[in-house]
Each structure stands twice: as structure tokens, then as C-alpha cells.
Amino acid sequence: QQQVKQSPQSLIVQKGGIPIINCAYENTAFDYFPWYQQFPGKGPALLIAIRPDVSEKKEGRFTISFNKSAKQFSLHIMDSQPGDSATYFCAARSNYQLIWGAGTKLIIKP
Amino acid sequence: GAGVSQSPSNKVTEKGKDVELRCDPISGHTALYWYRQRLGQGLEFLIYFQGNSAPDKSGLPSDRFSAERTGESVSTLTIQRTQQEDSAVYLCASSSAQRRNSPLHFGNGTRLTVT
Numbered sequence: 001q002q003q004v005k006q007s008p009q010s011l012i013v014q015k016g017g018i019p020i021i022n023c024a025y026e027n028t029a030f031d032y033f034p035w036y037q038q039f040p041g042k043g044p045a046l047l048i049a050i051r052p053d054v055s056e057k058k059e060g061r062f063t064i065s066f067n068k069s070a071k072q073f074s075l076h077i078m079d080s081q082p083g084d085s086a087t088y089f090c091a092a093r094s095n096y097q098l099i100w101g102a103g104t105k106l107i108i109k110p
Numbered sequence: 111g112a113g114v115s116q117s118p119s120n121k122v123t124e125k126g127k128d129v130e131l132r133c134d135p136i137s138g139h140t141a142l143y144w145y146r147q148r149l150g151q152g153l154e155f156l157i158y159f160q161g162n163s164a165p166d167k168s169g170l171p172s173d174r175f176s177a178e179r180t181g182e183s184v185s186t187l188t189i190q191r192t193q194q195e196d197s198a199v200y201l202c203a204s205s206s207a208q209r210r211n212s213p214l215h216f217g218n219g220t221r222l223t224v225t
Contacts, residue, residue, distance in 0.1 A: 032211055034213065036214075041218065042216075042218050043114070043201050043203070043216025043217050043218050043219055044153070044201075044214075044216050045215075045216065046213035046214070049211065049213070051211075089152065089153065096141065096158060096160065096166075096207075097155065097158070097166075098214065100152050100153045101152060102151065102152040103151070103152050105150075
């Protein structure tokens with residue numbers, strides 16, 4: 001019940017396309033859902049986050065869509081660029097703990 | 111410093127040796143986490159420190175792993191009698207517990223290779 005399931009494991013998209021990464025959870029006590037971006041050799045960095053009382057949040061080219069009834073949330077990257085190539089992790093918070101998805105390796109082809 | 115600092119950045123050790131990994135959190139951050147990341151995989155929680163409270167050690171995989179933190183300063187993660195399966199990147203993160211949705215700030219990790 002503490003798991004966060006993330007898909008796909010890897011994704012290749014042409015420049016300008018809209019990659020979509022999905023996450024699903026079971027625990028309804030989760031109260032905060034961040035996405036982190038990780039480049040090779042670096043630690044993850046917060047990209048965007050959402051609370052469960054909001055259905056959508058946009059920051060620049062990044063959008064989180066949140067479906068509370070389905071217990072799913074997704075990351076969309078508009079007008080994707082080669083510089084967006086990275087590994088993306090979704091997470092869900094329970095108290096002080098973040099429960100992490102397994103990650104999606106995204107490649108944006110020029 | 112401006113961010114979370116971890117040292118060393120790379121460590122190669124022989125099986126059976128002890129290693130000590132260091133994390134300098136962002137000044138003023140009371141919460142500190144250690145994670146393990148195996149190649150191509152997600153983040154595995156190891157231990158959590160919050161101020162002077164007792165740490166949450168529930169993620170430590172065996173009694174060969176231990177960690178310390180004095181107050182709100184530096185933390186060290188020690189792995190005794192290293193095994194090949196300990197090879198991974200060890201990530202440290204800190205956050206300000208004063209803000210509920212304060213993000214985790216990660217260091218760049220220590221890449222541990224056990225030969």
C-alpha cells in the first residue's frame with residue numbers, strides 16, 4: 001500500500017513532442033506529490049509538485065495532472081527539448097517520508 | 111555552502127573493508143535523509159534524521175550499515191565489512207522541516223564500488 005508505481009520505465013520522444021509519465025498509488029493518506037528530475041552524475045532536483053486538492057498544476061513547460069478518484073497522477077512536458085533528457089521520478093509523501101517511483105528514463109531526440 | 115555537499119564523490123574499496131561517507135547539509139536544514147540508488151534504479155530509503163529526535167533507521171538493510179548526525183550538522187554513513195552488493199550511489203538530501211512542503215535538496219552522491 002506504500003508503493004508508487006511509475007510507467008513507462010523508458011521513453012523516447014522526438015523534439016517538440018509531449019512525453020507523458022504516469023504514476024499510481026494506493027495509500028489515500030498521501031498528501032503531497034512531487035516530481036524530481038535527475039541528470040547523470042547528479043542528485044535528483046525538485047521539478048514540480050501538487051497537492052491532492054488540485055487537479056492540475058503548470059510550471060513553464062511542465063504540467064502535473066492529478067486524478068484523486070483514480071489515485072493517479074502524471075507529468076506532461078510540452079514542446080520537449082533534448083535538454084529535457086533525464087530520469088524523472090514521481091513520489092508521494094506520507095508524514096516525513098517520500099515514497100518513490102522507480103523512475104522513467106526520458107530521451108528527447110533532436 | 112550553497113547546496114548539499116557529499117564526499118568523497120567516488121570510492122573504490124575492497125570487499126570486507128569499512129567505508130565512511132560524509133554529507134554536509136544546507137545550513138539550517140533540520141531534516142536529513144540518506145538514500146541508496148543502484149544503477150538504473152530508484153531511490154531506496156536508508157535513514158532519516160530530524161533535529162535531535164531519534165532517527166528513523168527502518169531502511170538500513172543490515173547491521174553493517176550505521177549513520178550518525180550531531181545536531182543539525184554533518185552526517186556520516188558507515189558501511190562495515192563491505193560486500194559487492196553494497197556497490198551503488200549513496201545520496202544525501204536535506205530539507206527545512208519548518209515548511210511542510212519544503213523540497214528535498216540532494217547532493218551529487220558518493221559512487222561506491224566494492225571490488
